[in-house]
Amino acid sequence: MLDQPVTALPGVGVEKAKILAKLDLYSVRDVLFGYPRSYKDYSKIYTADHARQGMEGLFTGTVVNLREQLLNQNKRLIQAQIQGNTQSLTVSWFQVMRGRGTSYLYRQLSKVDQIWIYGQIKEGPYSWELTSGEWHTKQPKHLGLVPVYPLVSGITNTMRLQWIDFALKYLDQIYECLPKQLLAEFYPRTKAIHAIHFPTDDGELLEARKRLIFEEFFLFHLSLGKQEEQKNAIQHKPDGKCLEQYFNTLPFTLTAGQLQAICDVRADMEAPIQMRRLIQGDVGSGKTVIAEYATLKAVDSGGQVAFLVPTEVLARQMWTRLRERFSSFGIEVELLVGKDTTKHQKKILSGLAQGTIAVVVGTHALIADRVVFANLTLAIVDEQHRFGVRQRIALSDKGNADLLVMSATPIPRSLALTLYGDLNNTIIRDLPAGRRIVDTRLIHPSKRQDVYRFLVGRVEEKEQGFVVFALVEESDKLDLKAAVTEMEVLSAGPLSSIRVGLVHGQMGKQKAECLELFYQQKIDVLVSTTVIEVGMNVPTATVIVVENADRFGLAQLHQLRGRVGRSKKQAYCFLIANPQSEIARQRLDIIRHTNDGLRIAEEDLKLRGPGDLLGTRQSGQPWFKLADLIADAELLEKAAKAGRMLILEDPTLAKYPTLLAEVKRQQP
Ligand code: ADP
Ligand code: MG
Numbered sequence: 118m119l120d121q122p123v124t125a126l127p128g129v130g131v132e133k134a135k136i137l138a139k140l141d142l143y144s145v146r147d148v149l150f151g152y153p154r155s156y157k158d159y160s161k162i163y164t165a166d167h168a169r170q171g172m173e174g175l176f177t178g179t180v181v182n183l184r185e186q187l188l189n190q191n192k193r194l195i196q197a198q199i200q201g202n203t204q205s206l207t208v209s210w211f212q213v214m215r216g217r218g219t220s221y222l223y224r225q226l227s228k229v230d231q232i233w234i235y236g237q238i239k240e241g242p243y244s245w246e247l248t249s250g251e252w253h254t255k256q257p258k259h260l261g262l263v264p265v266y267p268l269v270s271g272i273t274n275t276m277r278l279q280w281i282d283f284a285l286k287y288l289d290q291i292y293e294c295l296p297k298q299l300l301a302e303f304y305p306r307t308k309a310i311h312a313i314h315f316p317t318d319d320g321e322l323l324e325a326r327k328r329l330i331f332e333e334f335f336l337f338h339l340s341l342g343k344q345e346e347q348k349n350a351i352q353h354k355p356d357g358k359c360l361e362q363y364f365n366t367l368p369f370t371l372t373a374g375q376l377q378a379i380c381d382v383r384a385d386m387e388a389p390i391q392m393r394r395l396i397q398g399d400v401g402s403g404k405t406v407i408a409e410y411a412t413l414k415a416v417d418s419g420g421q422v423a424f425l426v427p428t429e430v431l432a433r434q435m436w437t438r439l440r441e442r443f444s445s446f447g448i449e450v451e452l453l454v455g456k457d458t459t460k461h462q463k464k465i466l467s468g469l470a471q472g473t474i475a476v477v478v479g480t481h482a483l484i485a486d487r488v489v490f491a492n493l494t495l496a497i498v499d500e501q502h503r504f505g506v507r508q509r510i511a512l513s514d515k516g517n518a519d520l521l522v523m524s525a526t527p528i529p530r531s532l533a534l535t536l537y538g539d540l541n542n543t544i545i546r547d548l549p550a551g552r553r554i555v556d557t558r559l560i561h562p563s564k565r566q567d568v569y570r571f572l573v574g575r576v577e578e579k580e581q582g583f584v585v586f587a588l589v590e591e592s593d594k595l596d597l598k599a600a601v602t603e604m605e606v607l608s609a610g611p612l613s614s615i616r617v618g619l620v621h622g623q624m625g626k627q628k629a630e631c632l633e634l635f636y637q638q639k640i641d642v643l644v645s646t647t648v649i650e651v652g653m654n655v656p657t658a659t660v661i662v663v664e665n666a667d668r669f670g671l672a673q674l675h676q677l678r679g680r681v682g683r684s685k686k687q688a689y690c691f692l693i694a695n696p697q698s699e700i701a702r703q704r705l706d707i708i709r710h711t712n713d714g715l716r717i718a719e720e721d722l723k724l725r726g727p728g729d730l731l732g733t734r735q736s737g738q739p740w741f742k743l744a745d746l747i748a749d750a751e752l753l754e755k756a757a758k759a760g761r762m763l764i765l766e767d768p769t770l771a772k773y774p775t776l777l778a779e780v781k782r783q784q785p
Contacts, residue, residue, distance in 0.1 A: 118145065118287045118290060119144065119145050119146040119149070119284075119287050119290050119291070120144050120145070120146055121144060121145050122134065122143065122144055122145075123137050123142055123143060123144060123145065123147070123148065123280075125145055126145065126148065126280045126283055126284075127279060127280070127283055128276070128279070129280070133271070133272075136269060136270075136271045136272055137272065139269050140267060140268075140269060140272070145283075145284050145287065146284075148277075148280050148281065148283075148284045149281075149284040149285070149287075149288070149291070149310060150310075150742075151266065151267075151277075152313050152314075152329070152742055152743055153264030153265055153266050153313065153314065154265055154266060154267050155264075155265045156262040156263060156264055156265060156316070156322070157173075157175075157235055157251075157262070157263045157265060158173070158174060158175075158262055158263075159175045159235065159257060159259065159260045159261060159262070159263045160260060160261045160262060160318070161174060161175070162175050162176075162177050162233070162256075162260075163175065163176045163177070164176065164177060164178055164199075164201045164202075165178050165199050165200060165201030165204055165205050165206040165245065166201035166202055166203050166204055167201075168201075168204065168206050168238045168245040169238060170238065170239065170240050171237065171238065171239075172237070172238045173235075173236070173237045173238070174235070175233055175234070175235045175257070176199065176206060176233070176234050176235075176236075176247065176250075177199070177231060177232065177233045177234075177256075178199030178200055178201060178206065178231065178232070179199060179200055179230055179231055180197050180198070180199060180226060180229065180230060180231070180232055181197070181198045181199070181200050181205075182196075182197060182198045183195075183196075183197040183223070183226055183227055184196055184197070185219055185220060185223040187214075188211070190214070191213055191214045192211060192212070192213060192214065193211070193212050193214055193220060194209060194210070194211055194212075195209065195210045195212065195220055195222050195223050195226070196208070196209045196210075197226060197232070198244070199232065199234075204244065204245065205244050205245070206238070206244065206245045206246070206247055207241060207243070207244050207245065207246045207247070208232075208234050208236075208246075208247045208248075208250055208252075209246065209247075209248050209249075210222060210248070210249055210250075210252075211248075211249070222252070225254055226252070226254070228254070229254045232252060232253065232254055233252070233253040233254075233255075233256060233257060234247060234250035234251065234252050234253070235250055235251040235253075236248070236249065236250030236251065259278065259315065261315065261316065261317055261318070262315070262316045262317075262318070262319075262322060263278075264277075264278070264281070264314050264315065266278075281314050285311060285314065288307050288310060288311060289307065291306055291307050291310060292306070292775045292778075293305060293306045293307075293775065294306060294332070294336075294775050294776045294778075294779040295332065295335070295776070296763065296773055296776065299759060303324075303327065303328040303331060304324050304325060304327075304328040306328070306332070308325075309324070309325040309328035309329050309332075310325075310329070311325075312324070312325035313325040313326065313329055313743075326743060327752065329743055330741075330743050330744040330749050330752050331752050331755065331756050333741045333742060333743060333744045334741070334744060334749075334752060334753050334756030334757065334760075335756040335759060335760055336779055336780055336783050337741070337783060338538050338539065338756055338757050338760035338761075339760050339763065339764065339770065339776070339780045340780050340781075340783040341510070341538060341539040342538070342539035342760060342761065342764045343764065343768070343769065343770055343777075343780060344391075344764075344768040344769050350388075350389050350390050350391045350517065351391075351420065351494045351516075351517060351518070351519060352387060352388065352389045353386040353387055353414055353415060353418040353420070353494065353519070354387075354414075354417060354418040355387060356383065356414065357417060359413060359417045359446060360410070360413055360414060360417065362445075362446070363409070363410065363413050363446075366445070367406070369549065370550075371403075371406065372402075372403065372545070372547045372548070372549055372550070373547055374398065374402065374544070374545030374546050374547045375402075375403055375406055375407065375545060377543060377545075378396050378398075378404075378407045378543045378545055379406075379407060379410050381394060381541075381543045382394060382396075382407060382410065382411050382414075382521065382543075383410075383414070385519065385541070386411065386414055386415070386495075386519055391513075391517070391518075391519060391520070392519035392520055392521065393520050393522075393539060393540045393541060394520070394521055394522065394540060394541050394542075394543060395522045395523075395524065395537045395540040395541065395542050395543070396521065396522070396523045396524070396543050396544075396545065397523075397524050397525075397533075397542065397543070397544045397545070398523075398525065398544065398545030398546075399525055399545075399548070399679070399714045400525045400675070400676060400678075400679025400680075400714070401548060401549075401552065401679055401682065401683050402545045402547070402548055402549075403545070403548075403549055404499075404523045404545065405435075405438070405654075407521070407523070408424065408497050408499065408521065408523060409439065409442055409443075411495055411497065411519075411521050412424070412439070412443075412476060412495065412497070413443070413446065413448075414495075415494050415495035415519070416446075416448055416475045416476065418494065419492070419494075420475075420492055420493070420494025420495060420516075420518075421469065421472065421474070421475055421476070421477075421490050421491065421492050421493045421494060421495075421516070422475065422476045422477070422493075422494070422495045422496075422497065423477055423479070423483055423488075423490065423493055423495070423496050423497070423512055423515065423518070424439070424476065424477065424478040424479070424497045424499070425479065425480070425481075425483050425484070425496070425497065425498045425499065425508075425509070425512055426478065426479070426480060426499045426500065427480065427499070427500050428480065429454045429455075429480055429629065430628065430629065430632055430653070431499070431500070431653070432452060432454050432478050432479055432480050433452065433454075433629055433632070433633075434632075434636075434653065434654065435478045435499070436450060436451075436452040436478040437636075438654075439476065439478060443476070448475055448476060449474060449475065449476070450475075450476040450477070450478060451465045451468065451469075451474050451476070451477045451478070452465075452477070452478055452479060453465055453466075453477050453478070453479035453480075453482050453483055453488070454479055454480045454482055455480075455482055456482060456485070465477065466487060466488060466489075469488060469489065469490050469491070470489045470490070470491060471491055472490075472491030472492055481508070483512060484508055484511050484512055488515065489515070490515050490516050492516065493513075493515050493516025493517075493518045494516060494517075494518050494519060495518055495519050495520075495521065496509070496512045496513040496515070496516075496518040496519070496520050496521070497521045497522075497523070498512065498520070498521070498522045498523070499523045500523070500524060500525065509522060520540075522537065522540060524537075525676065525679070525714065534753050534754065534757045538757040538760065538761070539760075539761075539764075551685040552682060552683075552684075552685070553682065553685070553686075553687050553688070554682070554712055555678050555681055555682040555688045555689065555690050555712070556687065556688070556689045556690070557678065557689075557690040557692065557708060557709045558689070558690070558691055558692065558709070559666075559692050559694065559705050559706075559709055560691050560692065560693045560694075561693075561695055562693055562694070562695050565693055566611060568662055568691045568693065569607070569611035569612060569662070570611070571660070571689075571691075572584075572612070572642065572660050572662060573611070573612065573614060573615055575659055575660050575689075576615045576641040576642065579657070580657055580658070580659040580660065580686065581635070581638065581640075581641055581642065581643075581655060581657045581658040581659070581660075582641070582642045582643075582658060582659065582660035582661065582662070582681075583642070583643050583644075583645065583658060583660070583661040583662070583677075583680055583681070584604075584607065584612075584642060584643070584644040584645070584661075584662045584664065585644075585645055585646070585661065585662070585663045585664065585677055586600040586603060586604065586644070586645070586646055586664050586665065587600075587646075587663075587664065587665040587666075587668035587669060600621065600646055601619070601621065603664070604619050604644045604645075605619070607644060608644060612642060612644075615641045615642060616639070616640050616641045616642070617640065617641065617642050617643075617644055618631040618632075618634060618635055618640040618642070618643050618644065619631070619644050619645070620632065620643060620644075620645040620646075621645060621646040631643070632653075635655065636655060638657065653680055654683060655680070655683070656683045656684040657684065658680060658681050658683070658688075659681055659682070659684075659686050659687070659688040659689065660681060660688065660689045660690075660691070661677060661678060661680055661681045661688075661689070661690050661691070662691045662693065663677060663690070663691065663692050663693065664693050665693070665694060666692035666693055666694040666705060667694040667695075667696045667701045667704070667705060670721055671704055671707060671708060671717045671718070671720055671721040672714075672717060672718050672721045674692070674708050674717075675708065675714055675717045675718075677690075678690045678708070692705055692708065692709070704720070707720050722746070722747060723747065
């Protein structure tokens with residue numbers, strides 16, 4: 118019954134069903150799990166005597182002075198008074214004219230003596246007033262907290278109430294899904310679902326929310342961590358000569374954090390279980406070394422490696438870097454980007470399928486079904502927060518591969534739990550020796566020339582720099598044009614004496630060429646939109662200028678700043694802005710005064726919400742119906758912990774069939 122289409126609901130035909138699809142309601146079950154957006158408090162019924170400024174509630178009384186008045190050609194006012202003992206309340210509705218004659222509302226109200234109106238009280242010149250209230254000519258059926266549902270045109274809240282009434286009749290078909298050991302703490306499932314729609318009071322609503330939010334987090338966590346079946350995990354060989362040579366040829370000493378991370382990865386890869394490890398480390402902490410180590414270890418054991426990075430620019434950079442590093446080991450590294458089928462790409466695809474190519478670096482293109490591996494034993498995902506959580510699973514499922522995920526720290530704990538809750542965590546806390554804190558300054562736009570003079574000075578010392586312009590939307594043509602014009606003005610003016618390259622997100626091949634020239638130091642300053650945001654590594658770059666800095670997110674600014682200060686030289690970050698609001702000023706102050714990526718990210722999450730923090734919303738990113746990553750962080754921790762324990766006990770959830778069924782429902 119629950120899985121019947123919405124047309125089973127009273128008054129829903131094919132047309133209504135189409136409208137309901139807009140609300141993601143397809144079945145009776147969806148209606149039951151379509152939670153209210155908010156509640157109206159119908160628990161007390163007031164009279165006009167109770168009216169006070171700002172009060173919201175359900176008022177009732179005898180109708181006096183009902184009238185309807187034309188305000189102009191297409192607008193009318195319907196007004197009545199309800200009388201109390203000591204004071205009266207004027208209720209009004211403004212309506213657009215539809216047809217002639219008196220309004221439906223007027224006719225309905227004139228048929229009854231007593232009415233009920235829900236709304237907010239304001240003080241008027243002659244009496245208390247209530248405008249555009251919800252009206253009833255009978256005492257409303259649902260008293261208590263009345264749910265308010267998300268609506269679209271053609272669907273009213275009253276309809277939804279009626280459908281919920283209908284759906285709730287089948288509540289007994291909903292099974293408990295939480296394991297017994299958790300039930301003591303939470304409402305049973307059916308009770309929670311009933312109460313989320315019709316709570317008797319605030320306390321019950323709170324408990325219902327608690328249970329359902331926990332359930333959301335818990336099911337999400339299990340859907341990530343659950344294993345399909347116990348596969349034979351890959352056991353990589355202990356480090357041999359090849360890795361010894363690798364360590365001997367490293368041009369620097371590893372930091373303690375890097376050593377620890379390598380130890381963890383080594384243990385995971387050699388163990389007969391699937392590695393699921395996240396390496397977190399702030400920008401510049403040297404995470405790539407860990408990836409190089411793991412890659413070499415996998416190849417040395419006869420496996421293949423897929424290395425997923427978020428953008429083509431970064432893919433090329435990583436490809437170049439790995440090719441250089443591994444050339445002396447006789448390991449070929451290939452690059453796979455884009456969807457087209459060039460001859461060259463076909464060759465790579467067949468090389469991967471036959472196992473003749475050991476290492477491939479690429480973008481999303483790697484996840485496509487057509488990419489098949491002969492023996493994938495390691496999947497690496499860099500800058501994971503740019504990907505959906507399911508994408509990393511898709512990649513490692515192409516083999517039975519160990520999974521290594523790398524991310525710069527700026528992800529607040531609550532978000533990290535949802536993105537990485539199923540992973541073991543290694544944090545690199547230290548930066549390579551001798552790094553200095555980037556000198557970060559807020560510059561008023563009128564002082565911009567000084568900044569560019571300074572930049573030219575650094576270039577004369579053989580250093581390099583970035584200038585970044587804000588684009589509100591990468592796709593916004595007007596905005597792009599403005600940025601490009603400004604870039605051109607800059608390269609013709611203050612930067613005319615040095616070699617400048619322009620790049621933006623909508624450039625094709627030229628972009629890669631330009632970046633290549635910058636790497637080779639044939640270009641001194643890269644002027645760009647945010648394309649340099651993540652991962653770019655040019656140690657000789659010491660200056661970054663951010664125009665309209667107040668238009669960037671904090672985490673984004675921190676990432677941008679991380680492009681410089683990657684060597685022993687002092688680096689500078691100039692934020693050009695004239696913040697108009699106190700909040701904007703505070704935000705920039707945070708960036709100026711702290712270098713702690715985590716703290717910055719927490720602030721950003723509070724100020725802008727998770728969508729902004731992660732850049733544009735991406736498919737596969739977890740968005741919850743009820744849960745809020747900030748407000749419900751405690752429940753999230755609890756759910757992640759409980760989920761982790763359950764998976765340890767029963768990795769495939771075979772012992773929990775009702776839970777498994779719900780987990781599967783979570784997966785699109
Ligand atoms: P991220 O963690 O941001 O990905 P990278 O791996 O790109 O950082 O490393 C940043 C820079 O620091 C690179 O130029 C790298 O060669 C260098 N590097 C990495 N580890 C060390 C170290 N232990 N000592 C000195 N420099 C290092
Ligand atoms: Mg990196």
